Amino acid sequence: MSIHILWDHERPEGIELPVARMIKMILGEDIGLVEYPFLVDGYDRERNQHDAQKILDRLQDTLTRRYEFCGPLLLVTPRDLYVNGCDFVFGLARPVSGVAVVSTARLRNDYYGRVPDDVDLIDRVAKEGAHELGHLLGLGHCENPECVMFRPRTLDELDRKKKMLCPVCRETLGPREG
Ligand SMILES: [Zn+2]
Ligand SMILES: [Zn+2]
Numbered sequence: 001m002s003i004h005i006l007w008d009h010e011r012p013e014g015i016e017l018p019v020a021r022m023i024k025m026i027l028g029e030d031i032g033l034v035e036y037p038f039l040v041d042g043y044d045r046e047r048n049q050h051d052a053q054k055i056l057d058r059l060q061d062t063l064t065r066r067y068e069f070c071g072p073l074l075l076v077t078p079r080d081l082y083v084n085g086c087d088f089v090f091g092l093a094r095p096v097s098g099v100a101v102v103s104t105a106r107l108r109n110d111y112y113g114r115v116p117d118d119v120d121l122i123d124r125v126a127k128e129g130a131h132e133l134g135h136l137l138g139l140g141h142c143e144n145p146e147c148v149m150f151r152p153r154t155l156d157e158l159d160r161k162k163k164m165l166c167p168v169c170r171e172t173l174g175p176r177e178g
Helices: 016-027 052-067 118-136 155-160 167-173
Strands: 003-007 031-035 049-051 073-077 091-094 099-103
Touching: 003 016, 016 031, 016 118, 049 052, 052 073, 052 091, 052 099, 073 118, 091 118, 099 118, 118 155
Parallel strands: 003 031, 003 073, 073 099
Antiparallel strands: 091 099
């Protein structure tokens, strides 16, 4: 079993390899990279956002059957995401189906009027990607604000996290191969 990251064709350029390398370092799992062949689903015109649940429906139904992946699947998309009851989400995981999605929209400095920086962006996509994949590997949320499995509500809380699992989450995940 290995993890696959699917990349929306409109993602920010050049982040795939560094993000995959960091996620591998955080989780200790091999990562495969795949182009996502569809437009993402769930666009809501009034909100100008995409419904993360609908994106996961598609990942679960079409993609797993088409490619016969056996292992966690993470889609990285530039679309801004929401779920019912929330203004936005950085990402969403559905552990029963092994699928997750992360949005780069609110991980970019320019979204907040700050100077764009690829290093910041790559760090955040890796942390959020590892977080959602952590759910797919059986981890819940962590109280430790520096742990990847901490649930950040703001960009600053996300930036405060380190690119690692705390010892408790690491132990829960158990020994990983390669
Ligand atoms: Zn979470
Ligand atoms: Zn933790």
